[in-house]
Amino acid sequence: MRQISYATAANEAMLEEMRRDPKTIYLATDAPGPLVKEFGTKRVLGTPITEATFTGMAIGAAGSGYRPIVNWSMVTFSFVAMDQIVNQASKIHYMFGGQAKFPIVFRASVGGGRQLAAQHSQSPYSMFMNLAGLKMILPSTPYDMKGLLKSAIRDDNPVISFESSRLMGLRGEIPDEEYIVPLGKADIKREGSDVTVVALAWMVHEALAAAETLQQEGLSIEVIDPRTLVPMDVETIRASVRKTGRLVVADEAGPTASAAAEICALVTEDPATFRALKAPVKRVCALQVPIPYSPQLESYVFPDREKIMAGVRAVLQ
Amino acid sequence: MSLTAQQQLAMLRTRQTIRRFEERASDEFQAGHIYGVVHCYIGQEAVAVGICSALRREDQIISTHRGHGHCIAKGADLKRMMAELYGRATGYCKGKGGSMHIADFGIGMLGANGIVAGGIPIITGAGLAAQLDGKGRVAVSFFGDGASSAGSFHESLNIAALWKLPVIYVCENNSYGVNMPASDAVSVKDVAERGTAYGMPGIVVDGNDVLAVYEAAEAAVRRARAGAGPTLLECKTYRWRNHTEIKGIPDSRPAEELAVWKEKDPIARLVTQLKTQRLLTDEDWTEMDAAILQEIEQSVAFARESPFPPLETALEDVFAN
Numbered sequence: 001m002r003q004i005s006y007a008t009a010a011n012e013a014m015l016e017e018m019r020r021d022p023k024t025i026y027l028a029t030d031a032p033g034p035l036v037k038e039f040g041t042k043r044v045l046g047t048p049i050t051e052a053t054f055t056g057m058a059i060g061a062a063g064s065g066y067r068p069i070v071n072w073s074m075v076t077f078s079f080v081a082m083d084q085i086v087n088q089a090s091k092i093h094y095m096f097g098g099q100a101k102f103p104i105v106f107r108a109s110v111g112g113g114r115q116l117a118a119q120h121s122q123s124p125y126s127m128f129m130n131l132a133g134l135k136m137i138l139p140s141t142p143y144d145m146k147g148l149l150k151s152a153i154r155d156d157n158p159v160i161s162f163e164s165s166r167l168m169g170l171r172g173e174i175p176d177e178e179y180i181v182p183l184g185k186a187d188i189k190r191e192g193s194d195v196t197v198v199a200l201a202w203m204v205h206e207a208l209a210a211a212e213t214l215q216q217e218g219l220s221i222e223v224i225d226p227r228t229l230v231p232m233d234v235e236t237i238r239a240s241v242r243k244t245g246r247l248v249v250a251d252e253a254g255p256t257a258s259a260a261a262e263i264c265a266l267v268t269e270d271p272a273t274f275r276a277l278k279a280p281v282k283r284v285c286a287l288q289v290p291i292p293y294s295p296q297l298e299s300y301v302f303p304d305r306e307k308i309m310a311g312v313r314a315v316l317q
Numbered sequence: 318m319s320l321t322a323q324q325q326l327a328m329l330r331t332r333q334t335i336r337r338f339e340e341r342a343s344d345e346f347q348a349g350h351i352y353g354v355v356h357c358y359i360g361q362e363a364v365a366v367g368i369c370s371a372l373r374r375e376d377q378i379i380s381t382h383r384g385h386g387h388c389i390a391k392g393a394d395l396k397r398m399m400a401e402l403y404g405r406a407t408g409y410c411k412g413k414g415g416s417m418h419i420a421d422f423g424i425g426m427l428g429a430n431g432i433v434a435g436g437i438p439i440i441t442g443a444g445l446a447a448q449l450d451g452k453g454r455v456a457v458s459f460f461g462d463g464a465s466s467a468g469s470f471h472e473s474l475n476i477a478a479l480w481k482l483p484v485i486y487v488c489e490n491n492s493y494g495v496n497m498p499a500s501d502a503v504s505v506k507d508v509a510e511r512g513t514a515y516g517m518p519g520i521v522v523d524g525n526d527v528l529a530v531y532e533a534a535e536a537a538v539r540r541a542r543a544g545a546g547p548t549l550l551e552c553k554t555y556r557w558r559n560h561t562e563i564k565g566i567p568d569s570r571p572a573e574e575l576a577v578w579k580e581k582d583p584i585a586r587l588v589t590q591l592k593t594q595r596l597l598t599d600e601d602w603t604e605m606d607a608a609i610l611q612e613i614e615q616s617v618a619f620a621r622e623s624p625f626p627p628l629e630t631a632l633e634d635v636f637a638n
């Protein structure tokens with residue numbers, strides 16, 4: 001097993017998939033040196049700063065037989081391309097009656113923790129989840145990043161890869177041999193019997209830390225990482241809640257109409273799971289504000305292991 | 318001009334097919350058999366026909382909300398088009414798209430679009446694919462004068478010129494975007510000037526003269542296939558109908574203006590030319606029109622006989638498997 005970073009895992013996934021399929025191309029305002037060196041400027045295209053247009057170009061290239069990877073860099077910049085994402089990419093397969101495939105990966109970093117303030121610290125995945133027609137992954141470890149991104153590149157649909165900027169430097173083990181992580185399969189990051197914590201991206205690590213502390217108090221916490229937001233592995237989550245009877249959902253985005261809200265709804269609307277609940281479900285999310293700059297304000301706004309522990313205690317009351 | 322009599326007659330036939338199809342679509346819309354909205358292309362037929370006559374089957378086009386003419390000129394099947402307007406399972410999009418989303422990827426028609434300028438980046442990407450394939454394919458974007466002020470038009474022209482993509486940007490300047498005169502929305506005299514700003518030829522064509530459009534398209538296609546990059550063609554034309562076929566929406570365009578343009582009817586003009594050259598007789602023309610009307614009739618019959626899509630298909634095709 002090798003140790004590599006979350007960012008390197010993404011690069012390895014792209015390199016391997018571009019080697020595997022010559023139809024895979026890359027478009028971004030920044031063409032990474034190693035990719036250009038190996039695949040040349042025909043397949044690795046450094047674009048002008050035109051998110052609306054290179055996002056649309058990926059749709060046209062995908063509909064013409066290519067498999068573009070578009071790197072928006074920060075999710076922030078994807079908003080400039082909203083027409084192409086919302087009106088075109090998410091609907092084009094459906095509204096044309098399924099006659100063409102649009103295999104595209106959009107890479108976007110999300111989250112805060114670096115004092116980049118409101119525009120550059122966002123986790124708007126639920127905005128995109130609300131559209132039918134886009135798949136989306138949200139890896140929390142280098143292993144998941146590499147395996148999920150490879151699956152995303154091989155998928156025949158537009159897939160957004162939300163990548164936590166806090167985790168870019170995180171190192172973790174990766175097998176030497178080739179592997180993929182299928183889309184739509186949650187991962188039980190830690191088994192437990194008292195409370196289920198469904199945690200997203202960076203919060204997976206905070207939840208694991210919280211679970212460690214709580215174990216010293218005799219509490220057994222199960223930590224589930226959905227890994228793929230669309231499609232969501234609701235069965236694994238429901239089964240865990242049926243076992244523990246308690247649910248806390250932890251996420252770096254605000255709670256309103258969020259992925260966390262969706263997970264709560266998927267759990268509570270299932271009669272068997274609802275009947276197994278011993279307490280109301282709990283969301284541990286960012287405060288519902290644009291993310292502020294000043295470090296104290298910023299960390300006050302985000303959830304962390306302390307807030308997860310408080311959430312766990314709340315559902316145990 | 319090296320077009321054969323046969324080619325010119327084929328162009329006439331396609332143009333008349335577009336007109337008859339839309340007249341019928343409008344009637345069917347008024348009768349409540351077609352839903353949503355229908356935007357007619359009547360008066361502009363020479364543009365779609367002139368451009369598409371210079372293309373091969375594998376060349377790709379993308380269209381707008383006013384897309385029937387582009388579909389027909391690229392070779393789309395009238396039956397499947399009419400069935401789509403009728404919302405039937407046999408339509409191009411299985412009844413999920415309607416007038417504004419007809420596509421046929423099999424003939425390189427990458428779709429009509431409900432968003433002004435929305436298709437321009439997409440066809441620019443198809444142009445990138447064509448360049449990567451290296452087989453001399455070209456990609457053509459149709460759009461209006463209104464779209465030529467949208468950001469994605471400008472971004473796309475910049476990239477296409479920079480990368481020498483084999484794309485032809487065809488602005489159909491019908492003088493209005495809904496009721497907004499192009500002169501109040503476009504900062505330059507001719508949209509074509511905008512091509513120069515991005516480093517590509519910007520060419521003004523009489524959009525009601527199919528031969529002029531064809532010739533300009535031919536030159537642009539040759540340029541694109543040779544790897545010399547994109548062209549912006551501005552075809553000056555006029556739409557005879559109101560923005561949509563929905564009744565009760567005011568049309569603020571002066572009536573005299575329409576009268577002047579009707580004098581320049583792109584179809585009547587070619588008919589006269591062909592008659593003068595003795596390539597077409599009155600009987601030929603009557604016969605051609607009758608045959609077209611019959612074909613339209615068959616498309617309506619096909620649409621009417623086709624079933625509505627089963628309800629469970631509403632859940633299909635969200636994702637490709």
Ligand SMILES: Cc1ncc(C[n+]2csc(CCOP(=O)(O)OP(=O)(O)O)c2C)c(N)n1
Binds near residue numbers: 463
């Ligand atoms: C982005 C966007 N804004 C507004 C509209 C509403 N709309 C539909 S067609 C149209 C006018 C388009 O004018 P033009 O591009 O010149 O095309 P034409 O209708 O003349 O063929 C407008 C404003 C739209 N569909 N998309």
